Amino acid sequence: MSNIYGEWLKAQREAAGLTQQELATAAVMTRSHIAHIEAGRRTPSKEDARRLDRALNTGDVLSSFLPDDDTAVVEHFEAAHALEQQAIEIREFALSFVPGIFQTEGYARAVLSSSYPPLGEEECDRLVVTRLERAKILEDPVSPVVWALLDQSVLVRPIGGPEIMAEQITHIVRLAESRRVRVHVLPHSLGFHPLLESMLTLMWFDDQPPVAYCEGVRMGKVHDSPAMVQELQGRYDLALSDALPLKESLALLKATAKDHGRHG
Numbered sequence: 001m002s003n004i005y006g007e008w009l010k011a012q013r014e015a016a017g018l019t020q021q022e023l024a025t026a027a028v029m030t031r032s033h034i035a036h037i038e039a040g041r042r043t044p045s046k047e048d049a050r051r052l053d054r055a056l057n058t059g060d061v062l063s064s065f066l067p068d069d070d071t072a073v074v075e076h077f078e079a080a081h082a083l084e085q086q087a088i089e090i091r092e093f094a095l096s097f098v099p100g101i102f103q104t105e106g107y108a109r110a111v112l113s114s115s116y117p118p119l120g121e122e123e124c125d126r127l128v129v130t131r132l133e134r135a136k137i138l139e140d141p142v143s144p145v146v147w148a149l150l151d152q153s154v155l156v157r158p159i160g161g162p163e164i165m166a167e168q169i170t171h172i173v174r175l176a177e178s179r180r181v182r183v184h185v186l187p188h189s190l191g192f193h194p195l196l197e198s199m200l201t202l203m204w205f206d207d208q209p210p211v212a213y214c215e216g217v218r219m220g221k222v223h224d225s226p227a228m229v230q231e232l233q234g235r236y237d238l239a240l241s242d243a244l245p246l247k248e249s250l251a252l253l254k255a256t257a258k259d260h261g262r263h264g
Contacts, residue, residue, distance in 0.1 A: 005065065010038040012056050026055035032224050036208060045078045079222045080201065080213040084134065087203040089145040091236060094154045095199050098168055101135050102148065102175065107168040108132065110160025138180055146181040148172070149195075149240055152188045155256045162264035169257035176250055184243035185252050193242055194235040202229075202236055 013023050013034075020038070024031040028051055036042040044052065049063040056062070084090065084101070092099040098107060108131045112124050119127070137144060158165050176183040186193055201213040212223040212232040223229055244252060 005043075006038040006040040008065075009034075009052065009062065012058055013038075016056055018056075023052070023055055027051040030224055032209070033222075036224075042208075043079065043082045048079070077215070077220050080215075080220060081134070083203055083205075083211060083213070083222065084201075085137065086205055087144045088206055089204040091147040091149070091202040093149045093151075093195050093200040093236060093239065095151050095195070096153055096157065097159060098150075098154055098172070099148065099199075099201070100131050101137060101146070102168075102172055102181075103131055103135065104164070104168050104171050105132060106164040107160055110164055138175065141180065147240075148181055148183045149186065149236065149243060150183065151186045151193075151196075152252075155185070155253065158260065158263075162260040162262075166257045166260040166264060169253050169260065173250060173253050173257065176246070176253075182246060183249055183253070184240060184246065185249040186239060186243045187252070190242055193239045195239045200232060200236060202233055 013020070016023075018026070020034045021031045023029075024034050027034075027048070029048060033042065033044075033048075037044050037048075043066065044062070046063060046066065049066055050060075052058075053060055053062045090101075092101070097111060100108075103111070105128060108128050109124065112119060112127050112131075115124075138146065155165075155169060160168075172181075172183060175181045186195075198214045198216060202210065203213070204210045209224065209226065210229055210233070212229045214221050214223070214232075223232065243249070
């Protein structure tokens with residue numbers, strides 16, 4: 001994002017006589033997030049911008065002049081989407097369905113067409129295109145480094161039907177066998193594990209501290225508090241230590257794809 005926006009935010013904060021921490025408290029944000037926005041390293045979500053406007057009494061200026069972005073994503077994912085494009089390392093945990101950057105067109109369309117409230121065909125098409133655009137970060141053979149930790153539920157729930165599931169799982173297998181991504185499966189036999197409550201994305205960067213992103217129904221949260229990020233990294237590490245090794249994970253993926261294919 002252009003640093004003009006961040007510089008303007010800083011000027012308004014200083015004119016109001018507020019420190020970054022005081023503004024963060026008033027806007028219900030973290031000081032580090034304010035610092036990253038002012039430095040031009042992050043784009044605030046629309047809701048962040050609205051809270052900043054209220055805290056600084058700037059009307060709707062910060063909301064109205066967010067950097068233009070025609071990308072179609074749900075509002076609560078906006079901040080995480082911007083970070084995803086900057087990350088040098090991404091570690092995904094999926095609890096119930098395939099993470100966006102791994103989704104095939106058929107699988108993405110099946111997920112998005114089941115949304116509530118229902119989407120019109122044009123809006124669904126826009127969101128599918130955006131999801132496929134996100135996946136293009138995997139076209140670079142080296143960066144970002146990507147790991148995927150998948151609960152077995154992701155593989156067995158027949159989203160879109162058997163043929164789409166077989167295609168989707170085979171796509172993940174190809175990414176893993178080409179060594180573009182590393183994939184591990186948490187089998188049902190494990191029972192409870194430290195990530196069973198939510199999906200999780202961990203991201204690392206060249207020029208800023210790591211963050212974590214969690215998402216639920218109609219909500220998403222980017223965590224940049226060092227203590228929280230460290231806790232979520234620890235949960236990921238614990239779950240990963242209980243997952244199937246790469247070879248066994250790939251065997252399970254292939255077997256599950258074959259099983260879906262038989263029912264197609």
